[in-house]
Amino acid sequence: MLQVNFIRNNKERVLAGLKKRNAKEDLLQAIESILQLDDDRKRLKTELDEANAERNRFSAEIGALMKQGKKEEAEQSRSQVAGLKERTAAIEEELKSTEEQLTEQLYLIPNIPHESVPVGITPEDNEIYRPGPDPLPELGDTALPHWEIAAKYKVFDLELGVKLTGAGFPVYRGKGAKLERALINFFLDEAAAAGYEEIIPPLMVNEDSARGTGQLPDKEAQMYHVTLDNLYLIPTAEVPVTNIYRDQILDASELPIKMTAYTPCFRREAGSYGAHVRGLNRVHQFDKIEIVQIAHPDQSYEILMQMLEHVAGLLNKLGLPFRILRLCGGDMGFTSALTFDFEVWSAAQKRWLEVSSVSNFETYQSNRMKMRFREGKDKDIQLVHTLNGSALALARIVASILENNQSPEGVVIPEVLRKYTGFDLLN
RNA sequence: GGAGGAAUGGCAGAGCGGUUGAUUGCAGCAGUCUUGAAAACUGCCGUACUGAGAGGUACCGGGGGUUCGAAUCCCUCUUCCUCCGCCA
Numbered sequence A: 001m002l003q004v005n006f007i008r009n010n011k012e013r014v015l016a017g018l019k020k021r022n023a024k025e026d027l028l029q030a031i032e033s034i035l036q037l038d039d040d041r042k043r044l045k046t047e048l049d050e051a052n053a054e055r056n057r058f059s060a061e062i063g064a065l066m067k068q069g070k071k072e073e074a075e076q077s078r079s080q081v082a083g084l085k086e087r088t089a090a091i092e093e094e095l096k097s098t099e100e101q102l103t104e105q106l107y108l109i110p111n112i113p114h115e116s117v118p119v120g121i122t123p124e125d126n127e128i129y130r131p132g133p134d135p136l137p138e139l140g141d142t143a144l145p146h147w148e149i150a151a152k153y154k155v156f157d158l159e160l161g162v163k164l165t166g167a168g169f170p171v172y173r174g175k176g177a178k179l180e181r182a183l184i185n186f187f188l189d190e191a192a193a194a195g196y197e198e199i200i201p202p203l204m205v206n207e208d209s210a211r212g213t214g215q216l217p218d219k220e221a222q223m224y225h226v227t228l229d230n231l232y233l234i235p236t237a238e239v240p241v242t243n244i245y246r247d248q249i250l251d252a253s254e255l256p257i258k259m260t261a262y263t264p265c266f267r268r269e270a271g272s273y274g275a276h277v278r279g280l281n282r283v284h285q286f287d288k289i290e291i292v293q294i295a296h297p298d299q300s301y302e303i304l305m306q307m308l309e310h311v312a313g314l315l316n317k318l319g320l321p322f323r324i325l326r327l328c329g330g331d332m333g334f335t336s337a338l339t340f341d342f343e344v345w346s347a348a349q350k351r352w353l354e355v356s357s358v359s360n361f362e363t364y365q366s367n368r369m370k371m372r373f374r375e376g377k378d379k380d381i382q383l384v385h386t387l388n389g390s391a392l393a394l395a396r397i398v399a400s401i402l403e404n405n406q407s408p409e410g411v412v413i414p415e416v417l418r419k420y421t422g423f424d425l426l427n
Numbered sequence B: 001g002g003a004g005g006a007a008u009g010g011c012a013g014a015g016c017g018g019u020u021g022a023u024u025g026c027a028g029c030a031g032u033c034u035u036g037a038a039a040a041c042u043g044c045c046g047u048a049c050u051g052a053g054a055g056g057u058a059c060c061g062g063g064g065g066u067u068c069g070a071a072u073c074c075c076u077c078u079u080c081c082u083c084c085g086c087c088a
Helices: A004-009 A011-020 A025-068 A071-108 A146-153 A158-164 A174-193 A207-213 A238-245 A300-318 A364-369 A394-404 A415-421
Strands: A127-130 A197-199 A231-233 A249-251 A257-266 A285-295 A322-326 A338-346 A351-360 A372-375 A380-383 A385-393 A410-412
Touching (some): A004 A011, A011 A025, A025 A071, A174 A197, A174 A257, A174 A285, A174 A300, A174 A394, A207 A364, A238 A257, A285 A300, A300 A322, A300 A351, A300 A385, A300 A415
Antiparallel strands (some): A285 A385, A372 A380
């Protein structure tokens, strides 16, 4: 969430940012309400502090008198404190309720878009930051969509997943399973080579972690909730990995912290059905390798670009045609300040498939997580910037490989994957 | 799952109703000494809110309670340790 002081000192910028996100009028009014609530909070806190200070003075006095054995005088002081108690209790209650309202309102405010974020409402308004190849590869009319190729070569089985679990839970088999594992290892090795520490995090997180990265409150419906233990299945490794440094004060010399993790990701996404979500286009469980960085604010945008090039490098090595979009204000995630999406061209489906999203969250997540760092000799403490990106999301990469690399003999495995798969052709 | 014990500052570890935001040691920072380093010595060494500042307030795993006053007493939750049971 945003810091109240930031809102106070940059009100016009915040309002302009919200407008770029096409925020409704009530959200703009929430800004006023936040500033008012914060004023109330300060006033009440001061009142409470003063009342407490008075009480502490009496208590110290009573203590001193008791020590000297002056019991009667102590009794006298004690009776003077009586009224104070009720007053503090009342102020305390009001303060608590004000703070709760303030937090509630702050949770409603999304991150402020970076200045480079284009104005726009729908995905059509996204800016093409780096165009795809021209002309786009063509496969002709005989090209099959990946779900048909998968059926032909038994790569994965969605029907079987329905029997075992439900819709959207693919079962990978044989060479398909091996391809999946090959991609995981390839992506992890590439991330390690780029200096990311490999992490194997828990696949379930508690409420605090889900709140830290912004999944809670509000987006409960996106996650599977284990109610008996009040745990959430992770929708992305971003959640457990970023939360590793929650509630910590790092030293500036430790930054940036680079971490990578492979995990399955679970998404309820009560979304639509139809051609666009067929096959692996949208599933409830998929594998993903995530890269996360915790960065110094001065470096975060430079780092965002490095992450962008890392992902671009992966797609180049796999030989997949892709383009990069800079998301417009209306299409950007709630917690992000700047997001680039990677889309792979599917010659068979004749459309672009999103395979990665790389974002800078600036201090939006770190403020929630109280993730800070200490700078230099003056020991100034400030919030870090957090960034993450998919490098990459497997299900859609598998779909892209199946479709783009199909041939009469079978699916040609990209060169870089062959040492992992142990076979050249999926058939 | 059953029975006990414990949770204090970066770490170790005192305190168990009154001037304790917290003894002490280690680590860290600044300085004295030294050609330099080490050693020794001196000082500093948590976070947040609030205030122009002096200062004030809150926090000793989380939440609640008793009391004029709680790190210290009570309730509750969480986590960890030991023993028993079960188990990949």
